[in-house]
Amino acid sequence: MGEEHVATIFNAIRAIPGFQHINPGVPASWFVIIALGVVCALGTRRMQRVPSGLQNLVEWAYESLASFIERLMPEGGRRWTPFLGTLFLYILVMNVLGVIPGFVSPTANLNMTLSLALVVFLTTHVVGVAHHGGIGYLKNLAGEPLILAPLMLPVHLITELARPVSLSVRLFCNIFGEDKVVGSLIMIGALIFNAAHYTLPLPLQLPIVLLAIFTGFVQALVFLMLSASYIAGAIEGGH
Amino acid sequence: MAYGVAMALAVGLGLPIAVLAAATAQGKAAAAGMESIARQPEAFADIRQVLLISLAFIESLVIYALLMFLLLMGKLPAVVVQ
Numbered sequence: 644m645g646e647e648h649v650a651t652i653f654n655a656i657r658a659i660p661g662f663q664h665i666n667p668g669v670p671a672s673w674f675v676i677i678a679l680g681v682v683c684a685l686g687t688r689r690m691q692r693v694p695s696g697l698q699n700l701v702e703w704a705y706e707s708l709a710s711f712i713e714r715l716m717p718e719g720g721r722r723w724t725p726f727l728g729t730l731f732l733y734i735l736v737m738n739v740l741g742v743i744p745g746f747v748s749p750t751a752n753l754n755m756t757l758s759l760a761l762v763v764f765l766t767t768h769v770v771g772v773a774h775h776g777g778i779g780y781l782k783n784l785a786g787e788p789l790i791l792a793p794l795m796l797p798v799h800l801i802t803e804l805a806r807p808v809s810l811s812v813r814l815f816c817n818i819f820g821e822d823k824v825v826g827s828l829i830m831i832g833a834l835i836f837n838a839a840h841y842t843l844p845l846p847l848q849l850p851i852v853l854l855a856i857f858t859g860f861v862q863a864l865v866f867l868m869l870s871a872s873y874i875a876g877a878i879e880g881g882h
Numbered sequence: 883m884a885y886g887v888a889m890a891l892a893v894g895l896g897l898p899i900a901v902l903a904a905a906t907a908q909g910k911a912a913a914a915g916m917e918s919i920a921r922q923p924e925a926f927a928d929i930r931q932v933l934l935i936s937l938a939f940i941e942s943l944v945i946y947a948l949l950m951f952l953l954l955m956g957k958l959p960a961v962v963v964q
Contacts, residue, residue: 714927714928714931715931809942812942812945812946812949813938813941813942813945816945816946816948816949816952817945819952820945820948820952861934861938864934865934865935865938868931868934868935868938869935869938872935
């Protein structure tokens with residue numbers, strides 16, 4: 644995973660002094676933020692009681708996410724819809740962005756997924772401490788029979804530390820691996836007739852591109868479900 | 883030379899072994915999920931959610947092996963044609 648010169652639509656940013664070695668995923672993520680913000684802003688201006696058009700779409704998305712998160716987190720689920728729903732939409736659009744020619748998935752970069760996982764990690768622990776108090780939260784980590792605390796506490800600590808690692812590595816490797824598979828298939832499809840000296844490239848990567856879109860959706864969903872269950876576990880605290 | 887052989891075997895065989903174990907486990911999880919949906923079709927949404935989380939946990943173990951593969955792939959010794 645060395646230095647690769649990916650040709651994307653955002654390479655023009657490299658002309659600005661100071662932005663010369665910017666990772667192509669970073670301006671792509673700015674694009675996703677601005678695009679999602681514009682869609683939501685356009686969908687919520689001049690709101691009508693009976694929605695239509697873009698407002699309908701935005702309301703449908705919000706309601707589906709809210710009911711899904713409510714089922715994931717039995718207590719106070721709807722309050723978490725802005726945070727978790729934004730996380731889900733952001734990751735979903737970032738994952739799928741790489742399929743479009745000229746764009747690159749920002750989540751195909753471990754830095755991006757690690758920062759997302761760290762946000763979730765910090766949220767779970769801050770919420771847990773705010774809900775139970777510092778000592779109470781440590782007691783939750785220690786487990787039920789307090790005698791077993793010297794055994795359970797390191798186990799739970801390691802579990803807690805392994806969570807951001809697994810979240811970030813899962814998302815990164817899924818998206819990065821799919822990108823690599825699609826890239827290899829493009830190369831095979833372009834070179835498949837080389838032995839016969841034809842230069843007819845075959846689009847062998849198209850079924851795998853559909854699978855990559857599906858994988859992007861599933862990985863965003865899994866990130867959402869795991870984040871919701873971690874936050875719910877920190878709030879209710881029962882092991 | 884033995885190091886190169888060992889490295890090549892590790893890079894080549896590490897991921898497929900992980901895939902074997904994960905495919906078996908995911909097959910069992912999916913079979914249990916389908917059986918429980920057949921027994922209680924109205925619980926489909928809950929079962930689907932638990933099934934997807936379980937499949938993602940098992941799949942993430944394969945993804946760790948893929949990460950090892952990606953890290954080791956650049957470290958393979960160069961092929962010397964004599």
